[in-house]
Amino acid sequence: xxxxxxxxxxxxxxxxxxxxxxxxxxxxxxxxxxxxxxxxxxxxxxxxxxxxxxxxxxxxxxxxxxxxxxxxxxxxxxxxxxxxxxxxxxxxxxxxxxxxxxxxxxxxxxxxxxxxxxxxxxxxxxxxxxxxxxxxxxxxxxxxxxxxxxxxxxxxxxxxxxxxxxxxxxxxxxxxxxxxxxxxxxxxxxxxxxxxxxxxxxxxxxxxxxxxxxxxxxxxxxxxxxxxx
Amino acid sequence: xxxxxxxxxxxxxxxxxxxxxxxxxxxxxxxxxxxxxxxxxxxxxxxxxxxxxxxxxxxxxxxxxxxxxxxxxxxxxxxxxxxxxxxxxxxxxxxxxxxxxxxxxxxxxxxxxxxxxxxxxxxxxxxxxxxxxxxxxxxxxxxxxxxxxxxxxxxxxxxxxxxxxxxxxxxxxxxxxxxxxxxxxxxxxxxxxxxxxxxxxxxxxxxxxxxxxxxxxxxxxxxxxxxxx
Numbered sequence: 001x002x003x004x005x006x007x008x009x010x011x012x013x014x015x016x017x018x019x020x021x022x023x024x025x026x027x028x029x030x031x032x033x034x035x036x037x038x039x040x041x042x043x044x045x046x047x048x049x050x051x052x053x054x055x056x057x058x059x060x061x062x063x064x065x066x067x068x069x070x071x072x073x074x075x076x077x078x079x080x081x082x083x084x085x086x087x088x089x090x091x092x093x094x095x096x097x098x099x100x101x102x103x104x105x106x107x108x109x110x111x112x113x114x115x116x117x118x119x120x121x122x123x124x125x126x127x128x129x130x131x132x133x134x135x136x137x138x139x140x141x142x143x144x145x146x147x148x149x150x151x152x153x154x155x156x157x158x159x160x161x162x163x164x165x166x167x168x169x170x171x172x173x174x175x176x177x178x179x180x181x182x183x184x185x186x187x188x189x190x191x192x193x194x195x196x197x198x199x200x201x202x203x204x205x206x207x208x209x210x211x212x213x214x215x216x217x218x219x220x221x222x223x224x225x226x227x228x229x
Numbered sequence: 230x231x232x233x234x235x236x237x238x239x240x241x242x243x244x245x246x247x248x249x250x251x252x253x254x255x256x257x258x259x260x261x262x263x264x265x266x267x268x269x270x271x272x273x274x275x276x277x278x279x280x281x282x283x284x285x286x287x288x289x290x291x292x293x294x295x296x297x298x299x300x301x302x303x304x305x306x307x308x309x310x311x312x313x314x315x316x317x318x319x320x321x322x323x324x325x326x327x328x329x330x331x332x333x334x335x336x337x338x339x340x341x342x343x344x345x346x347x348x349x350x351x352x353x354x355x356x357x358x359x360x361x362x363x364x365x366x367x368x369x370x371x372x373x374x375x376x377x378x379x380x381x382x383x384x385x386x387x388x389x390x391x392x393x394x395x396x397x398x399x400x401x402x403x404x405x406x407x408x409x410x411x412x413x414x415x416x417x418x419x420x421x422x423x424x425x426x427x428x429x430x431x432x433x434x435x436x437x438x439x440x441x442x443x444x445x446x447x448x449x450x451x452x453x454x455x456x457x458x
Binding site: 073184 | 286301
């Protein structure tokens with residue numbers, strides 16, 4: 001039987017970035033207010049294609065960094081929704097470099113780090129995208145490592161990505177608490193061997209894939225208590 | 230410069246199954262008439278998750294056959310849309326075993342085969358799913374090979390899938406004309422080296438990924454003329 005999910009049984013907390021620490025949706029909504037009814041379709045398609053292209057390129061052995069994937073998926077979403085404003089494209093891409101952290105993120109990461117836990121981001125984002133986001137949000141003071149999939153040229157949920165975190169942090173998977181709001185990421189991380197807490201921000205249905213999180217919370221604010229900190 | 234896309238420069242025509250030869254959407258719509266407004270959401274989510282789970286499981290190294298993937302994605306779509314009818318589940322799954330060919334498929338495949346071209350299906354579907362679909366539709370008389378990704382335990386667009394077709398048919402990629410209505414499949418097949426014709430049945434936007442089809446037609450009925458048959 002696994003040890004209880006408690007700070008004493010952990011060496012590190014590893015956070016997904018987009019949707020987990022950083023509020024991409026709000027930033028994108030602000031940039032695209034002028035679109036009216038088309039806004040929701042554009043943003044939903046952009047996000048869906050961004051993930052789809054990351055998976056397809058990994059499967060094809062056709063890796064390109066996440067900045068390019070994000071741009072190509074935005075170009076697709078704009079074309080498919082008949083949106084042609086080049087300034088909007090620039091604004092939406094720039095939003096990725098000036099993201100804000102969720103209100104609950106900074107305090108939670110800070111409290112966990114104060115107990116001596118290592119803290120890291122493990123993200124599809126390229127190193128420059130992650131650096132921009134943590135700097136803009138002020139989270140750079142609370143995060144010891146920024147780990148980008150770019151080092152292994154494969155996207156989540158390829159196991160080499162999760163393995164990279166264990167190597168960087170030099171601790172075994174079962175001493176790492178992994179936090180993600182993305183169900184497919186949380187599932188794969190649990191299957192890999194991390195202790196997983198799912199941040200169910202949007203009240204969604206968990207994926208029917210092997211690998212389930214041990215716990216589910218709705219914001220990162222609940223995490224320190226959950227781990228007995 | 231590549232040889233013209235003409236029957237004389239080809240040894241085989243390889244067809245994707247679902248959405249290309251077989252009309253999954255109509256079958257699913259017939260089964261779920263009683264759902265009213267929820268029908269479109271359920272069917273769209275089912276298809277999106279079916280593809281997503283095939284990609285995620287391939288990336289994770291967690292392959293399971295397409296019948297299971299199809300069932301798990303249907304269970305997800307039913308849960309996420311609040312649909313609980315177990316009889317509907319059975320009917321939708323059974324629809325995959327009794328698919329009909331698109332009206333334009335049988336004649337086109339038959340005319341191509343009559344010129345001595347080899348004909349094959351290359352599909353994510355498991356062997357039993359493909360056998361059921363070609364038997365029910367009568368297409369078994371027109372198809373020389375049913376090639377399932379199940380043999381390589383990876384889903385499209387992994388290159389091992391496309392390679393499998395070249396091995397089974399014993400001909401080089403550039404002598405195979407590959408037909409798919411799915412843009413991500415058509416793109417990967419072109420990138421692999423097949424001669425690709427995209428069957429753009431739904432008037433959609435082609436994906437912004439490396440690898441483009443040489444030609445685009447709206448039904449398979451236009452294929453024999455396109456190849457000079």
